[in-house]
Amino acid sequence: MTLPEQAIPARRGLRFSPTLTAGLILVGLHIAIALLTLFWTPYDPASTAGGRLEPPSWSHWAGTDRLGRDFFTQIMIGSRIALVVGAGAVAIGAAIGVTIGLLAAFATRFLDDALAATLDILIAFPTLLLAMLVVAASDSASLWTAILALGIAMSAIVARLTRILAKRVLRNDYIAASRTAGTSWPGVVAMHVLPNIWPTLAVSFALQFGLAIIAEASLSYLGLGTPPPNASWGRLLQEAQGTVYTAPIGAIAPGIALVTLVIGINLIADGLRDVADPV
Amino acid sequence: MLLRLLPGDPANALVSVGADPAQIEAAREQVGSNLPLGEQFLRFLGSLARFDLGTSFISGVPVSAEIADRLAVTVPLTVLSFLLAILIAVPLGIVAAVKADRWYGAAISVVSQLGIAIPVFWVGILLVSIFAINIRLFPSGGFPSRGWADPSGALYALVLPILTIAVVMSSSLLRYVRSATRDVLGSDYLRTARALGETFPQALMRHGVRNGSAPIISILGIELASTFLGAVVVERVFSLPGLGSMLLLGIEQRDYPNVQGVLFVSTLLVLLIGFSADLAQRLIDPRLRDRAAGARS
Numbered sequence: 001m002t003l004p005e006q007a008i009p010a011r012r013g014l015r016f017s018p019t020l021t022a023g024l025i026l027v028g029l030h031i032a033i034a035l036l037t038l039f040w041t042p043y044d045p046a047s048t049a050g051g052r053l054e055p056p057s058w059s060h061w062a063g064t065d066r067l068g069r070d071f072f073t074q075i076m077i078g079s080r081i082a083l084v085v086g087a088g089a090v091a092i093g094a095a096i097g098v099t100i101g102l103l104a105a106f107a108t109r110f111l112d113d114a115l116a117a118t119l120d121i122l123i124a125f126p127t128l129l130l131a132m133l134v135v136a137a138s139d140s141a142s143l144w145t146a147i148l149a150l151g152i153a154m155s156a157i158v159a160r161l162t163r164i165l166a167k168r169v170l171r172n173d174y175i176a177a178s179r180t181a182g183t184s185w186p187g188v189v190a191m192h193v194l195p196n197i198w199p200t201l202a203v204s205f206a207l208q209f210g211l212a213i214i215a216e217a218s219l220s221y222l223g224l225g226t227p228p229p230n231a232s233w234g235r236l237l238q239e240a241q242g243t244v245y246t247a248p249i250g251a252i253a254p255g256i257a258l259v260t261l262v263i264g265i266n267l268i269a270d271g272l273r274d275v276a277d278p279v
Numbered sequence: 280m281l282l283r284l285l286p287g288d289p290a291n292a293l294v295s296v297g298a299d300p301a302q303i304e305a306a307r308e309q310v311g312s313n314l315p316l317g318e319q320f321l322r323f324l325g326s327l328a329r330f331d332l333g334t335s336f337i338s339g340v341p342v343s344a345e346i347a348d349r350l351a352v353t354v355p356l357t358v359l360s361f362l363l364a365i366l367i368a369v370p371l372g373i374v375a376a377v378k379a380d381r382w383y384g385a386a387i388s389v390v391s392q393l394g395i396a397i398p399v400f401w402v403g404i405l406l407v408s409i410f411a412i413n414i415r416l417f418p419s420g421g422f423p424s425r426g427w428a429d430p431s432g433a434l435y436a437l438v439l440p441i442l443t444i445a446v447v448m449s450s451s452l453l454r455y456v457r458s459a460t461r462d463v464l465g466s467d468y469l470r471t472a473r474a475l476g477e478t479f480p481q482a483l484m485r486h487g488v489r490n491g492s493a494p495i496i497s498i499l500g501i502e503l504a505s506t507f508l509g510a511v512v513v514e515r516v517f518s519l520p521g522l523g524s525m526l527l528l529g530i531e532q533r534d535y536p537n538v539q540g541v542l543f544v545s546t547l548l549v550l551l552i553g554f555s556a557d558l559a560q561r562l563i564d565p566r567l568r569d570r571a572a573g574a575r576s
Contacts, residue, residue: 252408255401
């Protein structure tokens with residue numbers, strides 16, 4: 001992960017490599033489905049009109065669950081929840097992480113050392129364990145608890161990366177020149193630091209987005225994530241596991257939806273990395 | 280600068296992150312708020328120092344005894360999965376880097392891309408539906424009631440869980456091994472060794488492995504911690520009586536001493552793993568011993 005020494009020219013267009021394109025198509029598909037569910041779904045998600053545990057058919061593409069609800073509808077809504085969780089967690093993780101990372105980069109030696117040591121320890125913890133700690137401490141599981149928990153867990157990783165990248169930029173002569181010319185520190189951050197570090201940060205955000213979706217599915221699977229009215233893929237899989245003997249489709253379809261979305265995001269991350277960090 | 284190598288300080292810092300809110304919850308729900316929180320927390324720290332984790336609200340069993348019981352499932356599950364993941368990832372990762380231009384090298388990379396996008400519990404569900412329901416080769420879950428007194432039965436019950444975790448963990452490990460190998464392949468010392476007449480495998484064994492393994496070992500600590508968490512999740516899939524199911528049951532039943540105890544022990548294990556990985560890295564790479572401060576950038 002080397003950083004260009006000079007600020008990246010402002011209008012260098014994004015090159016659409018096959019990797020990036022494939023990723024954008026997959027994620028775009030999920031976004032389109034998620035937006036669609038705001039206005040229309042094949043069936044009312046709460047309607048139990050279908051037969052119980054029906055196999056896939058033309059009227060129910062992924063069959064029905066044990067209450068007779070259309071499974072495909074629930075999976076579509078799952079796209080929306082996964083995207084909201086991923087975006088929410090990344091937004092929180094980025095806001096906290098970038099702030100702390102920049103503070104550490106500008107802080108006195110002592111404070112910087114303390115922050116760096118704390119971050120190193122936090123990073124040794126898998127995101128899911130940190131999220132479990134937050135959920136266990138917060139007493140009630142909801143969509144927002146899960147997002148907050150994942151965002152907080154993620155912020156340590158973002159903060160460490162930001163700190164390292166920012167310090168590398170701050171060592172450059174043009175920073176001193178800019179300071180001499182009278183630019184304030186906030187001005188330096190806005191003009192030099194952020195434009196230089198954002199490509200690498202964007203790659204990290206994309207990867208964290210995918211990890212957050214997997215982590216939320218795991219939390220929901222364990223019963224620590226989104227509570228029942230929300231059709232999180234993790235919870236769908238957990239419910240379908242009980243009926244895997246009679247209706248295997250329910251234990252497969254949500255997983256496929258999740259994997260296509262996460263692969264799409266990872267491909268975007270790979271594509272962005274090629275742009276941000278051409279080797 | 281060596282502060283983070285002292286085991287005492289980070290442990291304390293993390294106890295307050297993890298146990299403090301749980302402690303507050305526990306006090307509010309069960310014990311009542313008759314004691315000031317500070318005093319309760321001090322008491323909690325005091326009993327932690329004596330390895331007294333309290334007793335379960337529900338069963339009345341000492342938490343430490345219950346945890347010891349359950350570690351007998353979680354630790355073998357974690358360690359065996361981790362070893363299997365390394366056994367899969369290292370050779371495949373090296374092949375993926377060395378033979379990147381052949382179809383099988385590329386195939387390994389594509390499959391690992393899939394592996395890092397799959398949640399571990401779904402792999403578990405899929406393996407259950409293949410090996411427990413369609414082929415009926417392995418049990419879909421459970422653990423012999425006699426535990427390790429029935430070693431073959433216990434191992435048999437762990438086959439699918441171990442496979443589940445290893446599949447997922449090896450994918451991410453493989454990608455690290457692949458990129459480390461790629462770095463080694465482009466290195467000057469390898470070219471020099473080849474120029475001095477060593478064959479390619481010789482040069483790779485003599486110079487590549489030690490150089491390439493340094494970054495991998497620093498990753499291994501984090502990966503082992505993830506494997507442990509994978510075990511916690513996968514225990515749920517296969518209904519194994521390990522630490523993970525104890526944690527989840529504790530959360531469901533609001534059995535805070537149990538929850539607190541499991542989180543404390545997990546935190547301790549994760550820190551211990553990170554600490555050992557640091558040590559191992561210093562052992563293998565003499566450069567790190569000389570410039571301990573070099574880790575800070």
